[in-house]
Amino acid sequence: MTKLDSKIPEGNLKDKWTNYLNSMNLVSPANKKKLDIIVVGTGIAGAPAAASLAQLGYNVKVFCYQDSSRRAHSVAAQGGINAAKNYPNDGDSIYRLFYDMIKGGDYRARESNVYRAAEVSNEVIDQLTAQGVPFAREYGGTLSNRSFGGVQVSRTFYARGQTGQQVLLGSYSALKRMISEGKVKMYARRQMLEIVTVDGHARGIITRNLVTGETERHSAHAVILATGGYGTIYYLSTLAINSNGSAAWSAYKKGAFFANPSFIQIHPTCIPQLNDYQSKLTLMSESLRNDGRIWVPKEKDDKRPGNDIPEDERDYYLERRYPAFGNLVPRDVASRAAKERCDAGYGVGDTGQAVFLDFKHALEKQGKDVIEDKYGNLFEMYETITGESPYERPMRIYPAGHYTMGGLWVDYELQTTIPGLFAIGEANFSDHGANRLGASSLMQGATDGYFIIPNTISNYLSDKIRTGKVATDTKEFDEAEKEAKERLEKLLNVNGTQTASSFHKRLGKILWEYAGMARNEEGLKKALTMVKDLKNEFWKDVKVPGTSAEFNQELEKAVRIASAFELSQLLIKDALSRKESCGAHYREEYVTEDGEAKRNDEEYMYVSAWEYQGEDKEPKLHKEELKFEFVEVKQRSYK
Amino acid sequence: MKVKLKIWRQANAKAKGQFKNYELDDIQDEMSFLEMLDALNSKLIKEGENPVAFENDCREGICGTCGLFINGRPHGPGEQIATCQLHMRLFKDGETIVIEPWRAGGFPIIKDLVTDRNAYDKIMQAGGFVSVNIGGTPDSNAVLISKEHADEAMDAASCIGCGACAAICKNSSAMLFIAAKVSQLALLPQGKVEASKRAKRMVAVMDELGFGNCSNTGACEAECPKGISLAHIARLNREFLKANIKS
Ligand SMILES: Cc1cc2nc3c(=O)[nH]c(=O)nc-3n(C[C@H](O)[C@H](O)[C@H](O)COP(=O)(O)OP(=O)(O)OC[C@H]3O[C@@H](n4cnc5c(N)ncnc54)[C@H](O)[C@@H]3O)c2cc1C
Ligand code: SF4
Numbered sequence: 001m002t003k004l005d006s007k008i009p010e011g012n013l014k015d016k017w018t019n020y021l022n023s024m025n026l027v028s029p030a031n032k033k034k035l036d037i038i039v040v041g042t043g044i045a046g047a048p049a050a051a052s053l054a055q056l057g058y059n060v061k062v063f064c065y066q067d068s069s070r071r072a073h074s075v076a077a078q079g080g081i082n083a084a085k086n087y088p089n090d091g092d093s094i095y096r097l098f099y100d101m102i103k104g105g106d107y108r109a110r111e112s113n114v115y116r117a118a119e120v121s122n123e124v125i126d127q128l129t130a131q132g133v134p135f136a137r138e139y140g141g142t143l144s145n146r147s148f149g150g151v152q153v154s155r156t157f158y159a160r161g162q163t164g165q166q167v168l169l170g171s172y173s174a175l176k177r178m179i180s181e182g183k184v185k186m187y188a189r190r191q192m193l194e195i196v197t198v199d200g201h202a203r204g205i206i207t208r209n210l211v212t213g214e215t216e217r218h219s220a221h222a223v224i225l226a227t228g229g230y231g232t233i234y235y236l237s238t239l240a241i242n243s244n245g246s247a248a249w250s251a252y253k254k255g256a257f258f259a260n261p262s263f264i265q266i267h268p269t270c271i272p273q274l275n276d277y278q279s280k281l282t283l284m285s286e287s288l289r290n291d292g293r294i295w296v297p298k299e300k301d302d303k304r305p306g307n308d309i310p311e312d313e314r315d316y317y318l319e320r321r322y323p324a325f326g327n328l329v330p331r332d333v334a335s336r337a338a339k340e341r342c343d344a345g346y347g348v349g350d351t352g353q354a355v356f357l358d359f360k361h362a363l364e365k366q367g368k369d370v371i372e373d374k375y376g377n378l379f380e381m382y383e384t385i386t387g388e389s390p391y392e393r394p395m396r397i398y399p400a401g402h403y404t405m406g407g408l409w410v411d412y413e414l415q416t417t418i419p420g421l422f423a424i425g426e427a428n429f430s431d432h433g434a435n436r437l438g439a440s441s442l443m444q445g446a447t448d449g450y451f452i453i454p455n456t457i458s459n460y461l462s463d464k465i466r467t468g469k470v471a472t473d474t475k476e477f478d479e480a481e482k483e484a485k486e487r488l489e490k491l492l493n494v495n496g497t498q499t500a501s502s503f504h505k506r507l508g509k510i511l512w513e514y515a516g517m518a519r520n521e522e523g524l525k526k527a528l529t530m531v532k533d534l535k536n537e538f539w540k541d542v543k544v545p546g547t548s549a550e551f552n553q554e555l556e557k558a559v560r561i562a563s564a565f566e567l568s569q570l571l572i573k574d575a576l577s578r579k580e581s582c583g584a585h586y587r588e589e590y591v592t593e594d595g596e597a598k599r600n601d602e603e604y605m606y607v608s609a610w611e612y613q614g615e616d617k618e619p620k621l622h623k624e625e626l627k628f629e630f631v632e633v634k635q636r637s638y639k
Numbered sequence: 640m641k642v643k644l645k646i647w648r649q650a651n652a653k654a655k656g657q658f659k660n661y662e663l664d665d666i667q668d669e670m671s672f673l674e675m676l677d678a679l680n681s682k683l684i685k686e687g688e689n690p691v692a693f694e695n696d697c698r699e700g701i702c703g704t705c706g707l708f709i710n711g712r713p714h715g716p717g718e719q720i721a722t723c724q725l726h727m728r729l730f731k732d733g734e735t736i737v738i739e740p741w742r743a744g745g746f747p748i749i750k751d752l753v754t755d756r757n758a759y760d761k762i763m764q765a766g767g768f769v770s771v772n773i774g775g776t777p778d779s780n781a782v783l784i785s786k787e788h789a790d791e792a793m794d795a796a797s798c799i800g801c802g803a804c805a806a807i808c809k810n811s812s813a814m815l816f817i818a819a820k821v822s823q824l825a826l827l828p829q830g831k832v833e834a835s836k837r838a839k840r841m842v843a844v845m846d847e848l849g850f851g852n853c854s855n856t857g858a859c860e861a862e863c864p865k866g867i868s869l870a871h872i873a874r875l876n877r878e879f880l881k882a883n884i885k886s
Contacts, residue, residue, distance in 0.1 A: 052773045068760050070800055071702040087780065130776035132769045132830045134792040134823065141783025159793055165701055166796060173768035180764040211749055240696040275667060277674045280698045384724050450773055499681045545684055551750045553692055
């Protein structure tokens, strides 16, 4: 396949999804029983997809690497989930939610997909409520909303600072119900190693049973990847330690195009790195920016504790630079502004790599009870880690790697360039362009899983009803399994001296420095060489103890890190090829006079979709030109 | 600081386990407990020994994956935190720290500090859901729920499924875990309809899976990283009674 077909349905934006539903091919209830579907991943995308498809009557097998599907990384989402309900009556609408996402994404997302996500979002909230998700409520009994960055309405639904946990557990419960009815088979503690294709179509996967070490073959008529993002590529990130992009990467190597790999969101409000042992950075939810004010001292190298710095010596730099949105500018803008202040010498704390997030005014105005009700558990989390109470002293925060807008390229049906292989949730690239707005990932994952994939997949499956069971004793499965096993043995046989994690840490440092919040050609080129050298060193000197025939966490890690090297190379190439700044992708060569990202719509208004060409060959760039028919493309301004 | 570690090592489910001793010199106050174990493992790997298997994922106390018995307490000496949120500043220089896996009939050991908690998933499967189909649900504001009930449901819903409650219970009972779910759903109109049936089913499966009965010692509440209250067990008991009266 060389040409990208986005399969955008005809018609006005508002009618596209309806038109699609009206004209797609269906699979009758009796025939669904003849069809098997594999879902890899049990997060806010995978769990509802598996449950919905099972409810429709398909035979579903679902996989995750954790010991339980309830632990998928979605569980850690804090702040909330968006929908265009307009309950607060503040002028919200489906169109406005769509518009905010398109603009927030700096005009690098596909209109039709984003509109559909906004359109379906309301139903997701109703579904989750019906499943018993205890969303926050007003005294009158209706649902509460709050605001997130980059928008001027309150459309975010939340369950304290544990929204991800609650919406995931809602979906998990739906999945459990289907498992109990025998409609879904759950395979926990499995690491997917390979996609199996037969005649160019995805027909199964190879997994490793993480307890016994055995490799296993699983076949189906379609495979859905819901394997999350690859933000851990920076080593230190807000993601779970084991989150990774290796499943998507194996799909890429089998022919699925990888889109916008360099679009990675750096979240502005995380607890800063304290020492070199650190294994992760903890997010402090964006919702805190509703009431917390961000500032640095007006004087350079002012090392006084925050509380000792008088009001007129503070620089509330977001409010100063962006009066219209203030502390609620989008994430990319807030992160860069923090970096700018710290690089200029105004950073606080021992390392100077932090800014204050202060609740003093909110506490004075609203009282401790109200603030505790909204953010209590986040404040506790902060205190557990740093030993300091945000009720008494301003928090110190700094940006950290957080979310990957990039991912597997998918069309309107969420199908990758491998027929029969679908990608949903953070694993695909589809809805956030070059920057994601807060609370819109849970929304996208849930819309993909609950309501979109169960429909679009039937269009693909409708002519597979006579295929019969897909056999696993075929040469395609033999080969894929052999490939997977060889890779495991190769990793074990290096028998070098350095741990897999130590390589990961070094890789992360390179990427953070040269392909993080700010990038330039020289640095990116340097990084490309450094990553290549590090990868070679890895394959000569990594030490993976034990064998493949046992519970072996070091081997699991090594598999992930081996693919992270390759993905990093593509990420850097993508960043190099995009000679503009847009959203989170900030090229220092392309900025406006006042330091804002400067897009180049003439030349770069496209999705870059990379095609694998073979080991050590240059990947091929395909461009999906983006057409904006329903919004006017403007320079983004939050001033 | 220096620490001495006494860690349970067990090659696999069938092998006989034993404690082994280790020492680490270069531990910083602000390291997390798991970062300390990371340091131990990288040392062991370099020395050609097998690293200690322990599980973790989010490292911020929400996924419920980690769960170690530290100095005789699930999740160690901190109050209302999971193992991954423990920091070394809570330990003394030179202290001996004893690290064991969960020990409860329902949680067999897989390797070293890793246990199989699939039983908790099975209990959930027995009824930890609202039997509502996907699609066609009413508008969220069609049914009003008082803030008090929503908040209390949220308190219960914050269970992370870590297993500490059964691990500390002298009867190895999973009642707090079940109560958290039963109570959450019983407090909400959406889940109320099936409340007593749910309670009965979940308790029955718990019994089948080798967990003991609740004798109200309260150890679970004291050690629960999310502070799930015993009051939820009382609500579970009420629902359970109702179910028995009905049948
Ligand atoms: C700290 C934090 C806070 C956030 N807060 C918010 C928020 O408030 N609102 C919001 O909208 N978004 C938020 N996000 C983003 C959002 O949580 C994620 O983007 C989203 O949950 C991703 O869901 P997912 O289903 O795509 O993937 P995940 O939830 O990451 O699930 C991935 C699944 O794939 C499985 N998997 C992966 N690889 C393999 C493999 N090789 N083999 C087998 N299984 C595999 C895993 O086991 C897991 O089940 C937050 C993110 C972070 C990190
Ligand atoms: S009730 Fe508490 S101790 Fe038990 S599983 Fe839930 S969070 Fe863990």
